[in-house]
Amino acid sequence: MRMLTRRTRLRAALAAVAAAAAVLVVGPGYHQAEVRMHSSAVWLASGQTGEVTLVDGAAAEVMTHVPVAAPGTALTVTQRGGSAVVLDRKTGRLSGVDGATERVTPTQAVLPASEGLVVLPSEDALWVVDVHSGMTTAVDPATLAPRGEPLRLAESIRPGNVAVDDRGRVWAIDDTTGELVWLSEDRRRTRTATKTGRLTTTGGRVALVDPARGTAELLDPMTGAVTRSVRLGTPADDTVVIGGSADGDRLLVAMGSRGELVSCTFGEGCAAPVKVGAAGADLGSPIAIGDHAVVPDRSTGQATIVDLSRTRVVARRQLFDQPVRFELIARGDVVFFNDPDGNTAGVLDLRGDVRTVTKHTGDSADGEVRPSPDQHGQAGQVTEVDHHEDEGRLGLPGRNDRATPQTPGPPPPASILVSPRPHGVVGDEFELTLVLPHATARSTSWSFGDGSPAGSGTTIRHRWQRPGTFPVRATAAFENGRTAQSEITVTITGPGAPPGIAGITVQRPRPVIGEPVHFSADTTEQPDSWRWTATRIGAVTAETTASTAEFDHRFTTPGRYTVTLTITKGTRTSQSSRQFAVALGAVKGWGDMNNDALQIPPEASSGVIAIEAGHNHVVALKSDGSVIAWSSQLYDEITVPAEASSGVVAISVGSSNNLALKVDGTIVEWGDPPWSELKVIPEEAKRGVVAISAGSSHNLVLKADGSVITWGHGSDPVPREAQSGVIAISAGHQLSMALKADGTVVTWGTRPCNWQPVHDAVTIAAGEWTCLAVLQNGSVVATSALGSPFVRPNPMPATAQSGVVAVSTYWDTYLGLKADGSAFGWGGNTDGQATIPPECSRGVLAVTSGQNFSLAVLDGLS
Template sequence: MKPTHARVALATAAVLAGAALVVGPGYETSQARMYSGAVWLASGGVGQATLVDGASAEVKAQVVVGEPSTALHVTQQGGAALVLNEATGALRRVDSATEQASAPVSVLPASDSLVVLPSPDAPRVADVHSGMIASVDPVTLARTGEPEHLAGRLRPNSGVVDGDGRVWAIDDTTGDVVWLNEGKRRVRAAATKNGRLVVTRGLPALVDPEHGTAQLLHPETGGVSRSLRLDLSPDDEVVVSGSAGQAGVLIAVPSRGVLIACSFDAGSCAAPVRVAAAGAEIGTPVEASDHAVVPDHSTGQATIVDLGKSRVVAQRRLFEQPGPYELIARDGIVFFNDPESSKAGVLDLWGGVRTITKYVEDPVTPELPSVPDEPRRSEQVKTGRQKPDAGLGLPGHTGESDRTPQGLTASILVKPGNRGVVGDEFELTMVLQPPVSATTRWSFDEGADTSGTSVRQTWANPGTFAVRATATLGSGKQAVAETTVIVDPPDAPPAITAIDVKRPKPVIGESVRFSANTTRDPDRWEWTVTRPGRQMPEITARTAEFGHAFTTAGHYVVTLTITKGSRTAQSSRQFTVGRGAVKAWGGENFYHELDVPAEASSGVIAVEAGQQHALALKADGRVIAWGDNEHGQLNVPPQALSGVIAISSRQHHSLALKADGSVVAWGENAWKETEVPEEAQRDVIAIAAGANHSMALRSDGSVVAWGSDHEGQVAVPEAALTGVIAITAGHHTSVAWKVDGSIVVWGSELPWSPVPLPGQIPGLRSIAVGYNVGLALRPDGSLFSWGYVKSHVYRLPDEVKSGVVAVDFAHEHAVAMKTDGTLFVWGLVGEDVFMVPSAYNRGVLSFSAGSMFTLVLLEEID
């Protein structure tokens, strides 16, 4: 996948709305060879611009525009392609009629921050760092006039050209809107720290989360023509594009994983639509035929949203490996493209995918076959050539999907990464989630195959190679995963294929590990972590990996520069550090369970509510407790003051799981629920506390239980001694579920209930059990309840019958998190418990339901 280069891109019109802005009034008429619904795509691996026809999903032309392994940025200008060489800053034009590339032209001094802005009269080249703008002839690319100074520095992703050819941007120093009108620089005071500019129907629009507005601007005066209120936090970073069909904007909010569509014509914004996980790396949405398509670079997935109905139509993973990719809309067709590999394709608005191989290693090959969406068996890989991609390369996505066990996913882990040079040794490991015993067979090029969970492989020739792994379980069922490995020539420049931040959304005080997948075994590593708007870096490092604990919540950018000999590569990634603050509400606070101590106001990574006490796990592995101490619930033992990775509490006792796989227990011990048996002193991977019993799941898939067995909750059945992947505990009930979705329940309170739990829920995500009701979260986001039918929790409200991502259940009330990141509470509780305070209902990291109160852990980004 394409790394995020040091070049800081502006949100150009072509990227924001695909062809919508290049077919408007005044734009160059397409040439005869520019097919309707065709687009030029970058193929940096072979230094080409590739013309792809969207109707047939075929390659129509391949034009060499640079050296192989060159970072290219392609912009549509009418029927032509403008290709920017990101290394040299040179610009070339590829004519669609002749399929010829012009000679390279240097418009502005070479810089890693040059971008091309398509325009109705003439393209502009902008330097983000210097704030200079140059206009060029749309055919010859010769500069017309002298460069103009727009600002000291332009805000990344904010530069656009309106329908009359005016260049607009945000001054990154002042936050003011600046534009050029008839050769004069104009300024409108905005002072927005995170605003974004887009063009919609030829008019500029400013989306300003800090002030909670979206404003349609007058093209000459910069005044506000129309304004909309936005439900955004002042600190929300947004990714914005302009609507083509109407005056409106599409706003993606990565911290919440939602898309908000706003219409200036209608004077309102639609309800947020969940398009990704909170904190995902969402790219710029594109619009086509009353639909929006939103890229998720952290998963390689795209989400299609019906804007008229404000609902998700489909989600499709386009790339197996996470990383930036392009979405381009033209003539109602949506194209996806990885500029640095051969993979591209067409995404239909109902979710169909047609994958296209843009090139093989030989650059003179004129046309390549497209691959239909229907998955099929892999062909053999020929040395130095790329096999047509069979399907999307999704884990377990094969022609034998009906044989793959439900709930089991398969993927291939490649170390040191999916890209290297000739002669490098790659270690490939089949990863099954959840882990199960299986025999794995590997298929490589030239018919070679081998077996083993992990294998090593080298390639003698450069190329892009497909790898297929087939895992056969003891039942005879199979799971298949595919991946690709890119092998560069020995003299290829170094490349950064991925930057890894563990975790992507850490909190204050948590040690964050930074590492990267690179090629060519770099001679030198240079890391810099910065906060936007601040000159001094947070930290620098010169090792391949490093760790750092942040002391301030906020948005950060990590940049890596690697050097091999005289050649370098650079990549950046954004991430956030949350405050990790605990809040509580509900109940009468008789036991002070709502009085969250100051040490839980930051640096917390998990919360757990008991009956009348609460727990928080700090980033340094320390457990803190508050509330009732009648049974010693607050007497946290020394073993739980460091090295803890998980906590659990149900009634009057608590459990902590340490990094060494041992369990610590304290609190009430009337039934020996805190006397941890020998089997739970090692190799434990999960814990669950019941009312007066405890459970532990060992790494071998077996369950251990201790404490009260008055209701049979400690008598682990044989079915729960192997193959268990998760556990939970009710008051007097124990629950375990297995890889195939089968559920094992023992104890007394739920099995006798009028509505039983199904024996199997394929793809089961989680279970929460209360006093006499259980809640199961299905893979489609719906809840299933079983148990006592007269319970107020059993009767599911409409709000939790779909779109749920997490659920917890206490004695009398349940809490569910919805796809939009909000919480919903129901059950037999008072209004003070039902009403989630608005300040606690955004940026939620986790939550826990107690007895008549609820805990929530908030990100709270500065």
């Protein structure tokens, strides 16, 4: 009933829309245009199901979807008020969807079927153009009937090189003759231009950009003459795409070959270029929203937000987890993103907050749409990172550890971006960039693995002169003396070599049963066919097969598997295999066996990917994104709210308060803490969160911009050092810790730690009276908090001096997890909680400590 009420309100709002404010739409499902509407809802193309989907931008929810064509049909959607006009590019027919009634109007044939059809809305008509044939026709926006016979606009038109001005004139550049052509009062007019020109509209007028000459010109609507011009600074090549502002004379020029955006204003000139992607990126048309721009990168699935007034990048967000020709639709200061041929869409605001929605999740019996979170994860991260996973990480770590690829947690300290891709042919030129989120290096040095001299600089170019597989290493040096290092492999083949498989990626390398596992490969050229098999070692038949470049699978049986990929290019074939393990994810406990927290329920015997212990209760995250909890029934904190039953990607537990991080960047808080302040979540902590940590009386969250927010009983203000550049957080007892991108640690609170300066920390953990950190060399360092009953943490064992990947602490008990899957403990051991049982000497995925008890998640393979 709640969904029905919301839809009824939405229909009423849409029905009231008659004329409106500008909406700039760009992409495959929309053609760039200026459309008038007031509603915060937008109709999106859903070609996969042959439907149009109505998404509410305020709530980031699917309100309804309406069938308009056969599944798999390429659709173009144009918004008019609260209704949609849909072009079926397979048949060349138009249909309308009434926003108030959801009624589909009869289809109208306007032009012959063509993959080159686009729709351009104007104030009193719709123009349908076939860029392949150069034909166009005007359509009545109410009846969708053609107004007269089709007219020839040009011999042929480059896709995207056609526009309509605010007086309803349609303009194009004839790709055959290079002429500028336009229709005025049903007359075709022309003037000399160039085939390299690009058209867009800005402030309702048509602008012509010539990348070859490096110029942009504002055109007279009657004569096509140049009224104002501006120089771009330097000539550009054929990868240029342009966009304009709806209410001004600003031009946005995106140059894919350089991965740069240039903003120009007629009369003021052009600003300095802003880096928005790698050189050779497949950039889509940029959109202007006030003094900001958003640039889609279809080669990475990212969008970059640029502050035009300051000429700098605000945020870069991963909207899709693979290359997608997605569309952006601007609405006020909110941008809708949509894969018109897939199931993912969402909302991006200018601060960089992302809310992802799944367009099609099945209809319930009452016909209402039940939105559910996109299990690929919300995309609120700076994402210019290398996606090769660290084989040493074993599943999701225990409390207070760095995030893994399955969570929207902080990015790694350093990564290498290779453009156009990490493989090629002898003599190809590659651009290599060291990416350092939230940090700036004093210098960067490079080695290329081929014996050539070392290079320097954040971005560098290199050519390999012989075939082979070469390790590329970048080392960044910071002012504080710390260094950060990243390595990637580049594969070079000789001319005419058979297609090669540079590597197979399994995300995550150590999954748990029920968890979606993503398989992909890096090949030296685009194959004609793909053939995947994943087989459990010892089994006769394959667990799963696939014939696409990438695929996902959820394994139901733990074990060791082999994934094999065979690719074919013409008559040439290559094959490569990789082994990986699928863990059981079973919880094991030890210590005070009288504690109800060690009465582990059957649901925790498999499929657990993370675990956290509080004072007398336990919270676990399952591979399907649900949360379970257990303890004595005397404790209210074990009652998991409905919001945490799906879509959860991280958990954190305090003494009697709990936090869950959802895939959309929102948080869920529950429990029975004695401090009422914990129950009031600040507004700024309600979205855009990438990491969480619950303390004994206060909470911390980390935002995508690297800032920290705290609330709760006696929570001290966040110091200036932790207001930016933070990549991990941990809350203890009246103390807080933050890990910075440069490896330094900040502590604060009523009982802060007397922290010894460190410059290479990679993981932190705050306890009741202790601060711990794991350093880059795998060793653990620790110190006591102010007023601690311990002079210093108990002496650490020798095993804590190397190979450690995670730590956990409660009171005076400490647990560690090593890269080889073994657990170790030290400190308080009154009930044997620090004595590791034999089952936990190997195959451990996560550890956590509570009040006189300890827990681990086991892979079940040892």
